[in-house]
Amino acid sequence: VRLVLDTSALFSMNKLPKGELYTTPGVIGEMKKYGDERAGYLAALVNVIEPTKESMKRVREGARITRDSSRLSPVDMEVVALARDLDAAILTDDYSIQNLAKYLGISYSPVNIQGITELVKWRLKCLGCGRVWDEPYPECPVCGSKLRTSRSRK
Numbered sequence: 795v796r797l798v799l800d801t802s803a804l805f806s807m808n809k810l811p812k813g814e815l816y817t818t819p820g821v822i823g824e825m826k827k828y829g830d831e832r833a834g835y836l837a838a839l840v841n842v843i844e845p846t847k848e849s850m851k852r853v854r855e856g857a858r859i860t861r862d863s864s865r866l867s868p869v870d871m872e873v874v875a876l877a878r879d880l881d882a883a884i885l886t887d888d889y890s891i892q893n894l895a896k897y898l899g900i901s902y903s904p905v906n907i908q909g910i911t912e913l914v915k916w917r918l919k920c921l922g923c924g925r926v927w928d929e930p931y932p933e934c935p936v937c938g939s940k941l942r943t944s945r946s947r948k
């Protein structure tokens with residue numbers, strides 16, 4: 795299996811799936827931004843490749859048509875474009891990415907269906923106010939401080 799992993803997939807997975815794994819430099823950048831210590835060794839386990847400009851263009855056009863543009867970050871679009879380049883499936887829990895992939899004829903799968911998640915969730919703890927978030931926000935929605943990943947069993 796050839797799989798492209800997005801940030802939501804890497805964020806919620808405790809183990810990597812089997813197969814040929816790919817992601818984009820932007821995804822690794824997001825992991826680093828969230829203080830995820832796995833970002834450091836992920837590049838050794840997953841092929842990190844930039845999508846072609848042509849695919850990025852097609853993906854941006856597609857997102858405009860499906861009206862997912864506002865919900866998709868440039869990194870999300872990179873993931874979809876790379877899957878298009880590699881003829882790979884996307885592993886993602888992001889509904890907008892799934893919707894766009896469907897439109898572009900790219901196969902995708904939610905993380906939980908793969909049977910690779912354990913009951914361990916990566917959560918984000920605010921370094922400012924100490925609140926804990928389930929969503930991968932770029933910064934604390936309350937106080938704007940940096941967030942750091944922390945594991946918690948449910």
Ligand SMILES: [Zn+2]
Pocket residue numbers: 920921922923924925934935936937938939
């Ligand atoms: Zn905060």
